[in-house]
Amino acid sequence: MRIDETLLNEAKAYAARNGRSLNSVMEDALRQLLNRSTDTVERPQINLPLSGAEDGPTLTWHEIQEMLELDDIERVVGVRQHEDA
Numbered sequence: 001m002r003i004d005e006t007l008l009n010e011a012k013a014y015a016a017r018n019g020r021s022l023n024s025v026m027e028d029a030l031r032q033l034l035n036r037s038t039d040t041v042e043r044p045q046i047n048l049p050l051s052g053a054e055d056g057p058t059l060t061w062h063e064i065q066e067m068l069e070l071d072d073i074e075r076v077v078g079v080r081q082h083e084d085a
Contacts, residue, residue, distance in 0.1 A: 012068060019045040022068055023075055 003011075015025045 016064075019047065021046065021071060023071065 011025055011029075012022055014020075015022045018025075
């Protein structure tokens with residue numbers, strides 16, 4: 001699947017602002033588009049460490065981006081393995 005880079009960045013920012021994974025945001029958007037549900041699925045909130053926080057790690061944008069990409073890769077690989085089974 002290919003997504004416009006600007007749209008993808010907006011979705012990532014939305015996910016981060018709302019304490020959600022990019023995958024959950026994309027799934028909810030597809031559900032709404034396909035009229036499967038008008039309500040967002042209840043998912044646990046993800047607490048991300050804040051940059052410069054005294055008690056947490058300091059992450060750069062690049063490190064956060066790598067984590068999001070890894071999450072996407074793991075999901076794709078998992079889907080492909082499931083399809084092959």
